[in-house]
Amino acid sequence: MKCLKNLKDSGDKAFVAYIMAGDGGLDKLRGQVEYLQATGVTATEIGIPFSDPVADGPVIEEAGNRALAEGVTLDKVLLEMKDWDFDLKIPLIVMTYLNPVIRYGAERFAESCREAGVSAVIIPDLPFEHQQLVEPYLKKTGITLIQLVTLTTTENRLEDILEAAEGFVYAVTVTGITGVRDELTQEVKEFMKTVRSKSPVPVYAGFGISRLEHIEMLREDVDGFIVGSAIVKAFHDNKIESIEPLIHAVTQRNPV
């Protein structure tokens, strides 16, 4: 994840693309990652489908249900990634709810992630308080557990979480679940400024980011953006090219 730090130092912004593993079949995943890499994303976040994704809005939930219907599991996704032999230049981040990890075994999960070339893991229902359930095993295999902070994170907690943060901090832009939003509040801008002033690692804004206006509004206050629902939807609708302007608006310093 060192590349993310280098990117921050150079002043460039990161674009992290979230995809739901196995939406449309697990054999699509590789091509999707290759496409995103070619389009210039900084990192890819690979979502593992879960039966009860309470942090997700309808777009990702439905994609997850489609993937589950295809028989996609955590194990299968990691095995698929392990087999990739193309020239992978961008970090892979796994996003999964906690229960599949517990069922799989945290130690084994860390080991399989390492074999699959995973750099970082995001577990939205594993709060800071309980992270030793998984974090020590990830650490042993050199994988980063990404911390989330939100608009409702209290000041003391924010300091504790940021102090422990590695890789990047996932700063949630809405009080709510994932999904495309029309507008972000002004409060978000202030929040990003606060988090960035205190964070030892790059700060990426995510949840609801789907429009050029969002990027413009927060560009100066964050180190990068995480885009999920908009990409999942575009892949599902076979219109992924429509996302390219959004990616380029972030990654190209002077977008045309």
Add this chain to the structure above:
Amino acid sequence: MTKVKICGLQELEHVRAASTADAAGFVFAPSRRRISIEQAAALAAELPESVEKIGVFVNAGLDEVLEAVQKVPLSMVQLHGDETDEFIRSIPVKVVQAFSVRDIEDVKKLERSIADFVLVDAPGIDFRGGSGRTFDWSLLGGASIDPERLIVAGGLDAVNVGQAINSLAPYMVDVSSGVETEGNKDADKIKIFIKTVKGDSMQQTTGTVKETGFFGRFGGQFVPETLMKAVKELEATYTEAKDDADFQADYHKYLKEYVGREQPLTYAARLTEAWGGPKVYLKREDLNHTGAHKINNAIGQALLAIRMGKRKIVAETGAGQHGVATATICALLDLECVIFMGEEDIRRQQLNVFRMKLLGAKVESVTKGSATLKDAVNEALRYWVTNVEDTHYLIGSALGPHPFPTMVRDFQSVIGRETREQILDKEGRLPDVILACVGGGSNAIGMFHPFVEDESVRLIGVEAAGEGVDTDRHAATLTKGTEGVLHGAYMKLLQDENGQVQEAHSISAGLDYPGVGPEHVHLEDIGRVEYKAVTDEEALASVIKLSRLEGIIPALESAHAVAEAEKAAAAMGSDEILIICVSGRGDKDMATYAEKLEGLA
């Protein structure tokens, strides 16, 4: 709190990892973990004053022991050989005497020890102390050893230590091979073990809920970061309200004046006669305003919401009883109310849907997944995440992230407290058996909680077996489930081998949930409560029985408890007493009864 000893330390890195333990053990006996007195002194110097330094010996000479005590210096000595009482008396620091316990004879030897502490271990292989195999804890069951003198060792690790602590409540736990990887100590494992025992982790220790909200290993706060503030705020508010006399007075006033408590403990003469066994009593939660126990909890939480300045309420409902109770209390206290309910449940419980609407609540139909309670909880949680700043999630059972399971239990404990007083009043003694149905587990935990310490009272929770526990259409989470995390708590779940939560099935909408409250899982784990499962068919048969014999038409949920009670009664004598919690009345189930029991009823 149980203390932790990390034993067999040889390297600085591991000594540092053990610096938050209560004791560090240095082995001077022949073993691959053996070190010299000089090495031990160097390592001990790195440890804080507060950490006990314990030297481990097997049949060493007194001179050697005394030299180590002085040079390291050691604050305790642990003896694994055939040392005499005289030898023990000659040691100037506290002594731990270790015993390999294989049978009752060994337990007797241990009871006679004059040492300050006794350590029990599985029989040794590599040297006389510490084999790393798990000790059969049940052997100690009858031993007359003060737990304050007891140290437990033998095959412990972060996974099983919770069970050791729960079953023996020892003064200290001692770990060595359980914090090793391939024969060497592992700093991460040492840290995890310490955290595990000292709380702040899944494997929280003793039987009562701690600040992090664990019952044994179950519970916790597994929620997205956005909800953490609300969960913590609720925790703080509840902690304070619980001990506030005004709050309690207010709550009890509503229970009395509005719900109509206390509810009778009715002697069921004809049921007693029909079953030909114990005297049967019924705790009449069916007589509560709105028709079930759910309102006991709804009032308590609504008052808390107001205390937090939140005037919007979101809730989930299965049978609709909790939804009705919540809508009712929101009408009474002028709170805004949104209820999520699965489409399938809306179909089964039309009457309750209409009641909620009449009471002014907004009922949101959930069509996702199995369109039952689990999916309604998902949607309620999403709604809460989005509206958390001004909305309280009024959860309907002893489920969810801490403090919900504790708080709901406390609000429902009025059931068990009344029952206890009433039975003592009527019979002059405690009952032999108490049964309650278990969906999420709120009426059961409320009934059981005041009796948990009374070992003579057998407690039986009754789950829904649906079409049978060996089919894939049941809701018997405790009987068939496995451990996992859902809706904020580490508990038991119906799930597949990949950790995907499965749909539950029961004719009773209120029991149709694939998880179960964490305290129940703990009570099962420590063997205090038994959990049985009753099929749809058995429950329906009991509906007829209770209706015909006692003139009480029970809710389908409660009928599960009645069905199991009949089985329990078959093995009981006429001098025994059995109590059933009738959690609710059958009005809401009339459509189902008409459909299923047509021709019979």
